[in-house]
C-alpha cells in the first residue's frame with residue numbers, strides 16, 4: 102500500500118480508538134479537525150521511508166511508529182497555537198483548533214492526542230515486545246525533557262535562547278525519532294539513523310525560517326513574520342535568505358551522506374532530496390530546484 106494511505110489509515114484507526122463509544126462530541130470533532138486533512142505528513146513519511154529502506158518486515162509496527170509521531174506533531178501544533186504560546190489564528194489554511202473550538206477543548210484535544218500516540222505504540226507490544234519497548238523510549242525522549250519538543254518549547258520561556266539547541270529540541274528531535282523509529286520498527290539498529298534525522302530536522306527548520314520571512318501567507322496556511330514579532334531565533338534572519346539556502350543545501354547533502362548501508366539506500370536518498378522541495382516557498386523552490 103502507498104505510504105500516504107498507510108499513514109491516513111493508521112491515523113483514522115487511532116481517531117476511532119479515541120472517539121469511540123461515549124466520547125464527548127465536541128472533543129471528538131476537535132480531534133478530527135486537528136488531524137484531517139493533514140499537512141505534508143513529513144515526519145511519518147520519513148519514518149516509513151526509512152522502514153522501507155531497512156526492509157519493512159513488520160509494517161504494522163512501522164505504521165504505529167509513523168502515526169504516533171504524527172499524532173504527537175499534531176498535538177504540539179494545537180498547543181503551540183494557543184494564546185499562551187504563539188496565539189496563532191490559522192493553521193493548515195483554516196482557523197487554529199482553539200479559534201474553532203475554544204481554548205479548553207484545544208488543550209484537551211492536544212492531551213488526548215499525546216495519550217493516543219503512546220497507546221498506538223503500546224498496541225505494538227503484541228506484535229514485537231522488544232522493538233515496541235524501544236519505539237516507546239525513542240518517541241518519549243523526542244517529545245519530553247530534557248531535549249524533546251517540550252524542552253524546545255520551554256526554551257522560549259528562558260531569558261536567552263541558544264539557537265542550535267532550541268531548534269534541535271523543538272524540530273530536530275521529532276525528525277530523529279522518525280528516522281530511528283522507522284529503522285527499529287524494521288529491526289535495524291536505530292542509533293545509526295540519528296544523524297539523518299538531525300540533518301533533515303535542521304534543514305526543515307531552515308526552510309521554515311525562510312518561509313516565515315518571505316512566503317505568501319495564503320500559500321503557507323499559517324501566519325508569517327511570527328519569529329520577528331515574537332523575538333524568536335530565525336536562521337534566515339541570521340544568515341540572510343541566500344545564506345540560509347546554502348546551509349539548507351549543505352544539510353541535505355550531509356543527510357544523504359549519512360544514510361547507513363541498507364537494502365533501499367538509493368530509493369531513500371531520492372526520497373530525501375525530493376521531499377525537501379515542498380518545504381520551501383514556491384518562488385524559492387523554483388529557483389532552488
Ligand code: FPP
Pocket residue numbers: 173176177178180181186187189211215244250251254271272323327
Ligand atoms: C511549532 O513551531 C511548534 C513546535 C515544533 C513544537 C511545539 C511544542 C509544544 C507546544 C510543547 C507541547 C508538546 C506536545 C507534544 C503537546 P513554530 O511556532 O516555530 O512553527 P509554526 O510556524 O508552524 O507555528
Ligand code: MG
Pocket residue numbers: 181182187189
Ligand atoms: Mg507557532
